[in-house]
Amino acid sequence: MAQTSHEQGSAGTADPDEDSPNMIVYRKIEDIITRLQDESEGVPIRTVKSFMSKIPSVVTGTDIVQWLMKNLSIDDPVEALHIGGLIAAQGYIFPISDHVLTLKDDGTFYRFQAPYFWPSNCWEPENTDYAIYLCKRTMQNKTRLELADYEAENLARLQRAFARKWEFIFMQAEAQVKIDRKKDKTERKILDSQERAFWDVHRPVPGCVNTTEMDIRKCRRMKNPQRVKKSVYGLAEDTQTQSPVHTHLQHSRKDTKEDVEKEIFFLNTQLDRHCMKMSKVADTLMSYTEQYLEYDPFVCTSEPSNPWISDDCTFWELEASKDPSQQRVRKWGFSLDEALKDPVGRDQFLKFLESEFSSENLRFWLAVQDLKRRPLQDVAARAQGIWQEFLAEGAPSSINLDSQSYERTSHNLKDPGRYSFEDAQDHIYKLMKSDSYTRFLRSNAYQDLLLARKKPETEQGRRTSLEKFTRSVVILAYFTGVMNS
Numbered sequence: 360m361a362q363t364s365h366e367q368g369s370a371g372t373a374d375p376d377e378d379s380p381n382m383i384v385y386r387k388i389e390d391i392i393t394r395l396q397d398e399s400e401g402v403p404i405r406t407v408k409s410f411m412s413k414i415p416s417v418v419t420g421t422d423i424v425q426w427l428m429k430n431l432s433i434d435d436p437v438e439a440l441h442i443g444g445l446i447a448a449q450g451y452i453f454p455i456s457d458h459v460l461t462l463k464d465d466g467t468f469y470r471f472q473a474p475y476f477w478p479s480n481c482w483e484p485e486n487t488d489y490a491i492y493l494c495k496r497t498m499q500n501k502t503r504l505e506l507a508d509y510e511a512e513n514l515a516r517l518q519r520a521f522a523r524k525w526e527f528i529f530m531q532a533e534a535q536v537k538i539d540r541k542k543d544k545t546e547r548k549i550l551d552s553q554e555r556a557f558w559d560v561h562r563p564v565p566g567c568v569n570t571t572e573m574d575i576r577k578c579r580r581m582k583n584p585q586r587v588k589k590s591v592y593g594l595a596e597d598t599q600t601q602s603p604v605h606t607h608l609q610h611s612r613k614d615t616k617e618d619v620e621k622e623i624f625f626l627n628t629q630l631d632r633h634c635m636k637m638s639k640v641a642d643t644l645m646s647y648t649e650q651y652l653e654y655d656p657f658v659c660t661s662e663p664s665n666p667w668i669s670d671d672c673t674f675w676e677l678e679a680s681k682d683p684s685q686q687r688v689r690k691w692g693f694s695l696d697e698a699l700k701d702p703v704g705r706d707q708f709l710k711f712l713e714s715e716f717s718s719e720n721l722r723f724w725l726a727v728q729d730l731k732r733r734p735l736q737d738v739a740a741r742a743q744g745i746w747q748e749f750l751a752e753g754a755p756s757s758i759n760l761d762s763q764s765y766e767r768t769s770h771n772l773k774d775p776g777r778y779s780f781e782d783a784q785d786h787i788y789k790l791m792k793s794d795s796y797t798r799f800l801r802s803n804a805y806q807d808l809l810l811a812r813k814k815p816e817t818e819q820g821r822r823t824s825l826e827k828f829t830r831s832v833v834i835l836a837y838f839t840g841v842m843n844s
């Protein structure tokens with residue numbers, strides 16, 4: 360290392376903003392780590408004898424889990440293992456024989472990370488730093504430091520990316536190796552593992568979650584590129600040290616022609632964006648509110664009484680009835696969503712589509728909705744069934760999809776899941792909304808249903824009034840006859 364010691368601690372924090380969410384989490388974890396390493400109350404750190412060698416400064420996963428349960432008042436071992444896994448994912452503890460940063464409740468050996476490499480130091484290592492580290496590994500000729508396949512691929516990629524400055528990188532790696540060789544063998548073994556764990560956090564094994572990708576503080580620094588970054592190996596930073604994948608525009612250098620063209624393109628795109636006036640937004644909101652006003656039992660008095668403020672559940676029973684009221688039928692005309700949400704409306708729309716010989720669209724949409732609610736073990740088989748029924752060549756209920764949606768859906772089915780048909784379902788929904796649904800609202804079936812629900816309610820009201828009037832006349836005649844007799 361260019362630095363004289365790894366035990367510098369976190370006192371040299373680069374970013375003074377201590378109140379960020381990440382820093383608060385780091386401080387809490389570091390408090391636990393400090394207690395874990397306490398000589399009297401922490402986990403016993405020991406040197407383990409192995410075949411023809413010794414493994415210094417290690418603890419077992421079981422020791423860590425048991426300590427967390429005892430000292431953090433955790434009753435469930437799974438919860439303790441979860442907390443330990445989160446700590447390991449940030450690199451504060453790491454397995455000595457595995458690149459995957461996770462905690463196991465067994466005899467696996469773990470080691471504590473040096474405070475110099477703690478995330479609270481706001482590390483954002485560059486690709487040049489990573490290249491130096493990989494070069495050092497190739498120079499040390501030790502079995503335990505041999506490059507994994509993905510590391511060898513990364514080294515080859517970085518060598519191509521930094522071809523012009525590779526000699527400088529190689530010289531830096533050689534200088535670091537010379538410094539490391541002067542250290543005690545046991546100390547060097549520990550430092551090598553800690554350095555490897557640091558890169559397992561910042562350049563993780565393919566398939567592992569990179570805990571630094573969505574770092575809030577990192578995003579903030581991306582917006583302020585003039586802020587000075589630290590280097591792991593103390594190199595002088597320049598704007599060309601990053602690979603093309605990670606390069607972002609630096610304000611410290613002069614804008615190129617391409618930068619200006621990109622900015623002009625971005626500004627023209629913003630000018631062409633559709634902007635809606637606030638008055639139009641307010642009008643739309645008011646019309647929506649007025650449209651749904653009578654359907655809100657909290658605002659309008661419902662008939663029968665509001666079940667939320669009374670013990671009468673008749674209102675809900677009518678809403679679930681297979682004989683819908685005029686109010687429910689009228690609501691189907693608000694949008695296709697409203698028609699599909701109501702079971703009776705959905706059945707009526709399906710009957711209409713069957714009369715037009717196009718029911719396969721709605722049946723496909725309903726099958727995909729059902730797939731999303733299926734148990735996970737049934738998803739793959741049901742997804743294949745939907746494909747064979749609606750999308751496969753010669754399918755009995757073939758639907759009309761655009762080429763893009765078909766390609767994406769067929770690709771998704773290589774690893775089927777609940778949302779494999781999302782693109783196809785969205786396309787079919789838009790097709791029904793723009794075509795079949797508008798014809799359904801104009802059809803005699805819907806108009807007749809609307810009028811049929813309107814008429815009986817009026818006649819029922821008249822019948823009720825007539826019955827009341829007749830009953831009162833009969834009672835009056837009865838009492839008049841009694842009095843005359």
